[in-house]
Amino acid sequence: MKDDVNSPDKWEADYERRTDGWDLGGPTPIFKRLMLRASQQLILGRMIVLGAGRGHDAREFARNGFQVTAVDFASQAIQEMHRLASPEAPVEILQHDIFNLPETLNNSFDYVLEYTCFCAIDPKRRAEYADLVTRLLKPNGIYIDLAFPLDGRKGGPPFAVSAAEVLKLFQKRGFKLLSREVPTDSIPPRRGAEELFIFQKTD
């Protein structure tokens, strides 16, 4: 199952072989910037990070006062999150397939954070992913989606994402678009291929 994106085996093999080129070695500058202006924009709350990898983004939000749960199904990602854990950035680490997260987590989070998980899953499961985000969020909860790669590439992972698809998936589920921007502070190889969407769940 080493080439099946639905299986942790594929991702564990990537971590083992160090074919994990998605890992930035730290949080994206875009989330760091978001934190700088967060005091005016984002009220602190409970956040879940899906497909968190080594947890760089999860720890960035935790360091800034968010109560963060980071989920990944690859053992290496979980081990790395434990290794990199820091008391200044406390994160609850959960090894789980995101698609089977327990229903007890429904309506539990003020925020869902997405970065390079949506493009990693089987594109046929994108509606299922949007349903997952919807059920995890509390009413009025916020979906922070740094969408990548918006470059129409063939094949994957990462599988291409389009702004139109993201908008359709979430607006269909009653989400209100609060803001969207093409960041100028993406890391150079991703510049122009990312867009930051902030949605609010409405009922």
Ligand SMILES: C[S@@+](CC[C@H](N)C(=O)[O-])C[C@H]1O[C@@H](n2cnc3c(N)ncnc32)[C@H](O)[C@@H]1O
């Ligand atoms: C491309 S990596 C991105 C990791 C991290 N977001 C980052 O930016 O460094 C995708 C991650 O999602 C995880 N993943 C993929 N499908 C998953 C699933 N169904 N449940 C849980 N984790 C999943 C993989 O194990 C991998 O760590």
